[in-house]
Amino acid sequence: MTESDHAPDTGLCRISADTDGLPALLRLRTLLRERLGVELIHLGDPALDAAATATATATATATATGKVTQRLCVPVGTARERDLLDSEADHRVIQHLILNPDSVDSCTGRRRRIALISNASAVADLGPLPAATVLPALESAAAHLRRATGLDVHPLPVTAHTPQDLAATATALAPGFAAVCLSHTHPAYVGAVRAALEHTGTPLVDTTGHAHAVAVVAATLNALHHKAVPTRTAHVILAGADRGGHLFGLLLAIGVGSLTLHETGTPPEHPAGPADLLVDLTGVPAPEDGTPVLRACPQELPPLQETARRPHPFHTLAALLATAAHSRRLTRHHLLTAARALADLAGPGQLLPSIDQPGLAQALAAAIARDPAHSTDA
Structure with missing residues (x-):
């Protein structure tokens, strides 16, 4: 071409x-x-x-210039306008915040600011890399998310050699952002950051454990629907549950009747015969018993033009970030609502809508906002 x-x-x-x-x-x-x-x-x-x-x-x-940059929102053309950016004016705002700590979001741009963090510990199939090498991927994600949400997404590669180091960095950055998003980061690091942020009031959105998992659940729902298999009676095999973040729990919560975890080195087959679906996160061979396979390895994402057939974090990441930034939390119920709404938005014969479907992020965020139910934080 x-x-x-x-x-x-x-x-x-x-x-x-x-x-x-x-x-x-x-x-x-x-x-x-x-x-x-x-x-x-x-x-x-x-x-x-x-x-x-x-x-x-x-x-x-x-x-x-890179793929994303900042723009100045406050006017600075006159001496008076520049004075409002001086230290004396800043002190007045700071004193106001000391007396009114809940007004930080109304007095600053924090509520529209997202920290997109990675220590490059899980970059596709390349393994751990120097932190700076993941910056192009973070900038691409920031460009997609900015386009979909209008939020200010700041790509931040971080050198952190232990989960505790990354958790400490995320905690230190949290006061300046409405939400923290982790991308290309190993699950061990994600868990440490999640634990560290629990009591900060800043929600965590994990690109793999949250966004990709929700897209996989939606694709699973439609794969079963296309086979006319009720979810409550479905036999599903999950290969690579350790790579799926919240996927295992979400599949159970969505009502999958029988869920078998496939361990590496054993045939991915259901003991009672062909399963209704194999959700593959590792690249296992197709079962010889004819079980259909949903390829969903988070390290081997589909090209953007093929996202009507395979799950991608961009299906839901924008909506989940918008929800987290607006409500300052992200719950399991938010994830389940997003999965159901995403499945409903797929066209005839599709597992998922294309990530370029107009208004996709807004439709998912609206579906989450309309559902009044709440549960414990995911």
């Missing part, structure tokens, strides 16, 4: 070509240079360009 246009700043012809992998890309680059000459071909990777979002200047240099 190719497309071409002309660069507005130079007038040069730009041609974009997609390849099926790095080897093909390297062969294409070699072929172009051999046929057309190095001096005529200037090669670049659009993924790197999008990550940097470089802005050219008059001196032909470029400044990388």
Whole structure:
């Protein structure tokens, strides 16, 4: 697939070509240079360009802005307006907050600010990485979430070599944010952060344990529905429960009648014959007894254009963050309501709606807000 246009700043012809992998890309680059000459071909990777979002200047240099940036909301054009940002004005606001501690959100931008944190301890199938290398993924997530919610999402890679280190960092950051979101973070670290934030008043949203789990539950509901299998009588096998966060508990809470955990090294088959569904979080082979498989490995997410068939955290992450920021909590009931609403929004024959379906995040957040029931924090 190719497309071409002309660069507005130079007038040069730009041609974009997609390849099926790095080897093909390297062969294409070699072929172009051999046929057309190095001096005529200037090669670049659009993924790197999008990550940097470089802005050219008059001196032909470029400044990388990244995928997200800040904008100034308060006017500073006059001396009077600048005085309202001076230390004396700040002291007046601080004194007001000392006397009225519950007015922090009304006096600052905290209620629309999300801390998107990762220590790069679980980046896809790459394993633990240096914290800075996860920043492109955090910026992409921040761009999606900003587009879907309008919230200010701040990507924050953190060097933390132990769960206690990451928990301490998240606790220290919590006062400045309406919610903390963990992404590309190992479950052991997630558990430590959750425990540390319990008494801070700042809710935690986990990309895998919450958002991805809710999408998997919705896909499970529709997979069973398409087979005309009632949830209460369904036999479901879950492979890799340790990777699913709250998934095991949510499947039980949603009413799955029989749930079998598959252990690594054993055949993923139901002892009483073919199960109604195998929910696979690990990449196990398909059972030989004909059990249908829902592939939902959180380390191998589907391309965004294929999210009507496979679960992705972006199905629900925006709505869960909006809920957490608004209500300052995220409960198990919120997750169950989101799962049911997401399943209902899928089109005919689909397991899930596409994450690009207009108004998806708003519809899920509204469904959660309409449901008055509450339970213990998830």
